Amino acid sequence: MNLPAVACAADHAIQAQPLRVDGARLWQSLMELAQIGATPKGGVCRLALTDLDRQARDRFVQWAGAAGCSVRIDAIGNVFARRAGRRNDLPPVMTGSHLDTQPTGGKFDGNYGVLAGLEVVRCLNDARLTTDAPIEVAVWTNEEGSRFVPVMMGSGVFAGAFSLDHALAQRDTQGCSVAQALRDIGYAGETVPAVPPRAYFEAHIEQGPVLETHRCTIGAVQGALGQRWYDLVVSGSEAHAGPTPMDQRHDALLAASELTLAVNRIAIEHAPHARGTVGYLDVFPNSRNVIPGRVRLSADLRAADDATLLAMDAALRRACAEVATAHAVSVDIQPVVYFAPQPFAPELVATVRAAALALGHTAMDVVSGAGHDAVYLARVAPTAMIFVPCAGGISHNEIEAAEPAHLEAGCNVLLRAMLDCAGVVD
Amino acid sequence: MNLPAVACAADHAIQAQPLRVDGARLWQSLMELAQIGATPKGGVCRLALTDLDRQARDRFVQWAGAAGCSVRIDAIGNVFARRAGRRNDLPPVMTGSHLDTQPTGGKFDGNYGVLAGLEVVRCLNDARLTTDAPIEVAVWTNEEGSRFVPVMMGSGVFAGAFSLDHALAQRDTQGCSVAQALRDIGYAGETVPAVPPRAYFEAHIEQGPVLETHRCTIGAVQGALGQRWYDLVVSGSEAHAGPTPMDQRHDALLAASELTLAVNRIAIEHAPHARGTVGYLDVFPNSRNVIPGRVRLSADLRAADDATLLAMDAALRRACAEVATAHAVSVDIQPVVYFAPQPFAPELVATVRAAALALGHTAMDVVSGAGHDAVYLARVAPTAMIFVPCAGGISHNEIEAAEPAHLEAGCNVLLRAMLDCAGVVD
Numbered sequence: 001m002n003l004p005a006v007a008c009a010a011d012h013a014i015q016a017q018p019l020r021v022d023g024a025r026l027w028q029s030l031m032e033l034a035q036i037g038a039t040p041k042g043g044v045c046r047l048a049l050t051d052l053d054r055q056a057r058d059r060f061v062q063w064a065g066a067a068g069c070s071v072r073i074d075a076i077g078n079v080f081a082r083r084a085g086r087r088n089d090l091p092p093v094m095t096g097s098h099l100d101t102q103p104t105g106g107k108f109d110g111n112y113g114v115l116a117g118l119e120v121v122r123c124l125n126d127a128r129l130t131t132d133a134p135i136e137v138a139v140w141t142n143e144e145g146s147r148f149v150p151v152m153m154g155s156g157v158f159a160g161a162f163s164l165d166h167a168l169a170q171r172d173t174q175g176c177s178v179a180q181a182l183r184d185i186g187y188a189g190e191t192v193p194a195v196p197p198r199a200y201f202e203a204h205i206e207q208g209p210v211l212e213t214h215r216c217t218i219g220a221v222q223g224a225l226g227q228r229w230y231d232l233v234v235s236g237s238e239a240h241a242g243p244t245p246m247d248q249r250h251d252a253l254l255a256a257s258e259l260t261l262a263v264n265r266i267a268i269e270h271a272p273h274a275r276g277t278v279g280y281l282d283v284f285p286n287s288r289n290v291i292p293g294r295v296r297l298s299a300d301l302r303a304a305d306d307a308t309l310l311a312m313d314a315a316l317r318r319a320c321a322e323v324a325t326a327h328a329v330s331v332d333i334q335p336v337v338y339f340a341p342q343p344f345a346p347e348l349v350a351t352v353r354a355a356a357l358a359l360g361h362t363a364m365d366v367v368s369g370a371g372h373d374a375v376y377l378a379r380v381a382p383t384a385m386i387f388v389p390c391a392g393g394i395s396h397n398e399i400e401a402a403e404p405a406h407l408e409a410g411c412n413v414l415l416r417a418m419l420d421c422a423g424v425v426d
Numbered sequence: 427m428n429l430p431a432v433a434c435a436a437d438h439a440i441q442a443q444p445l446r447v448d449g450a451r452l453w454q455s456l457m458e459l460a461q462i463g464a465t466p467k468g469g470v471c472r473l474a475l476t477d478l479d480r481q482a483r484d485r486f487v488q489w490a491g492a493a494g495c496s497v498r499i500d501a502i503g504n505v506f507a508r509r510a511g512r513r514n515d516l517p518p519v520m521t522g523s524h525l526d527t528q529p530t531g532g533k534f535d536g537n538y539g540v541l542a543g544l545e546v547v548r549c550l551n552d553a554r555l556t557t558d559a560p561i562e563v564a565v566w567t568n569e570e571g572s573r574f575v576p577v578m579m580g581s582g583v584f585a586g587a588f589s590l591d592h593a594l595a596q597r598d599t600q601g602c603s604v605a606q607a608l609r610d611i612g613y614a615g616e617t618v619p620a621v622p623p624r625a626y627f628e629a630h631i632e633q634g635p636v637l638e639t640h641r642c643t644i645g646a647v648q649g650a651l652g653q654r655w656y657d658l659v660v661s662g663s664e665a666h667a668g669p670t671p672m673d674q675r676h677d678a679l680l681a682a683s684e685l686t687l688a689v690n691r692i693a694i695e696h697a698p699h700a701r702g703t704v705g706y707l708d709v710f711p712n713s714r715n716v717i718p719g720r721v722r723l724s725a726d727l728r729a730a731d732d733a734t735l736l737a738m739d740a741a742l743r744r745a746c747a748e749v750a751t752a753h754a755v756s757v758d759i760q761p762v763v764y765f766a767p768q769p770f771a772p773e774l775v776a777t778v779r780a781a782a783l784a785l786g787h788t789a790m791d792v793v794s795g796a797g798h799d800a801v802y803l804a805r806v807a808p809t810a811m812i813f814v815p816c817a818g819g820i821s822h823n824e825i826e827a828a829e830p831a832h833l834e835a836g837c838n839v840l841l842r843a844m845l846d847c848a849g850v851v852d
Binding site for chain 2: 206213240241242244253268289290291292395397
């Protein structure tokens with residue numbers, strides 16, 4: 001990965017702090033927040049900018065106010081809860097995540113990052129500890145993208161990935177715009193320039209199985225994989241499955257199956273961090289005794305660096321051409337999404353790793369295969385993420401689960417890393 | 427193929443008959459019938475036992491009556507138009523097919539076989555020629571199975587493949603029973619024992635590309651492929667496409683793609699007559715960035731003999747087991763349909779072949795990959811089919827097309843073969 005310069009370093013050495021977060025309080029807040037939009041199966045349905053989202057935001061604002069924070073809302077509805085430092089002219093050390101969920105989401109995705117930040121503030125309050133730079137906890141609007149696209153909307157506007165006007169103009173399937181939804185829930189804030197933080201950390205459940213497989217508590221996230229998404233259409237000829245000899249077919253599903261295997265093979269050939277997935281596949285006419293005439297499928301390629309991602313792109317295009325010839329069909333390939341690989345700041349990743357080890361936790365370097373608000377923040381500020389395990393690597397699912405001890409450990413790492421960047425007043 | 431004993435032979439030699447059908451009249455009748463249920467795209471939508479089916483049946487009955495036939499309806503609505511012979515105690519030499527179509531069907535599937543039979547009768551009338559055995563033209567109820575299952579219902583009841591009561595009790599998606607639909611259109615006939623014909627011939631468009639590819643006018647059909655249909659369910663684990671490493675996946679679609687290729691490979695390994703098709707495949711949750719957790723798919727295996735079909739069955743089951751292990755998923759396989767391979771009577775197939783060649787047409791031996799009423803008739807009577815080409819091998823489609831010259835040639839072969847079996851009175 002190409003790594004950005006880092007603005008923040010351990011200029012204020014942390015003493016061997018005995019400071020620890022209150023894991024029980026963190027868990028209690030998570031469980032309380034999970035009541036807002038709770039589903040019968042134990043998950044959470046709290047789509048962005050709905051009244052349930054408002055309730056969760058209101059609860060956070062109330063908690064942050066009670067913890068002595070000043071709260072500011074920006075024009076895309078991002079919430080910033082600020083705990084003053086000694087030098088409030090300095091950019092803050094920021095943490096955060098999101099409170100919106102998938103339709104059948106869990107209790108921890110996003111919510112953990114927000115409440116871990118709140119717990120850091122509460123912990124500093126308990127210890128009557130003043131940081132040099134201020135601390136901020138951010139709630140980013142519409143990370144999930146379930147109701148409005150683009151995903152990671154609030155952090156994307158903050159980082160200048162797309163414009164505020166573009167985001168405000170997006171509409172849900174009912175025709176309601178983001179601007180209207182923000183007004184409806186009372187979170188259309190002020191248009192102010194986004195000031196990049198001194199450093200940004202985000203604690204998150206891993207949403208994958210790597211930490212659990214390695215029996216490791218803390219993942220120091222080196223960066224996020226780049227993504228290239230494609231729509232493929234295979235066009236053959238429908239024909240009756242009985243009378244059509246095998247050598248006179250133009251079977252679109254057979255060709256699509258070859259492409260599905262190719263996408264998998266391409267990822268394996270670009271190990272260790274590459275991914276290749278066909279998640280969507282639609283067959284026409286989809287009748288058991290008709291040779292399929294047309295198949296639409298997706299391809300999702302991910303890699304840690306652009307050179308690898310481009311090599312995978314070329315391999316996929318070669319596979320399309322070869323499969324088209326071999327199966328006497330046509331294959332159309334359309335790129336639909338490109339996210340650049342996003343390395344995190346190596347010094348901050350090292351800070352996370354060192355904090356985990358100093359606290360006595362097992363830790364390993366990992367990559368983020370998924371997008372997070374931190375990926376946009378990394379465009380404008382030194383950034384790192386802290387992953388903790390989730391059961392079975394399962395997320396975006398009502399059965400999403402995480403161990404209280406792991407959540408507490410990740411929050412302690414966050415505390416230590418933020419103090420490291422913010423500086424502790426002696 | 428195991429071949430049944432044949433009851434009919436050329437005991438009355440045909441003189442070098444100058445007799446020929448009237449191709450223009452046949453075409454005219456086909457085009458007139460195609461008006462009943464005509465679709466804007468040039469096809470026909472005439473579902474079984476609808477009022478349109480009644481109109482087509484009425485037209486046939488009127489034409490048959492005008493041609494001097496006596497008409498009888500049986501309890502499942504099959505129509506039998508009989509042209510008396512010299513010895514009406516003999517079982518008839520029968521031909522026929524069906525008048526119902528697919529929802530987006532063509533002008534020729536089924537209709538050709540019925541009207542070719544009618545043209546044979548008209549031609550014999552024109553020539554004032556009396557056969558020894560009577561001639562019958564049958565219209566079989568609900569061959570297509572689009573509105574009611576089982577398919578090939580009328581011929582199935584006639585041949586004892588399933589009971590009359592079972593057939594009458596079937597209902598369409600609106601809840602209307604076959605019994606009720608027959609009463610509604612006035613085609614609920616008398617319950618009489620089905621007398622197997624002396625011989626049964628069915629003229630039909632090929633519905634496949636073999637004749638056209640070989641530039642051949644007449645296919646002498648050796649028999650129908652046996653069929654084994656399966657429902658497969660691949661169960662893996664849904665997971666986020668980004669964070670899940672390639673070696674920790676349980677990707678149901680990847681496994682299903684391997685199975686799709688296996689079904690194809692199994693058919694190729696059992697050439698020349700084997701077929702293997704996955705026509706239906708359904709992915710859950712079918713989201714582009716979620717590794718599929720479950721895939722349902724069909725498998726359709728066909729072969730000319732049971733030994734081959736059983737070997738293919740075993741190969742498919744081996745593939746399921748191997749794919750399950752290789753991709754860490756489970757594969758459930760459920761057989762859903764079995765049709766035994768049905769050889770036709772070799773003497774009648776030879777009669778068709780000889781007639782075609784005597785008439786100066788190109789001819790080749792073919793197999794029927796699809797089901798036809800003749801396949802059930804072959805269980806109770808010596809049977810053969812006469813295939814003629816259709817454009818591009820396309821059928822069950824509004825663009826289904828056939829050349830008038832080919833249809834006329836097939837009808838002349840039918841005439842000659844029927845005369846061969848019925849005997850011509852000197």
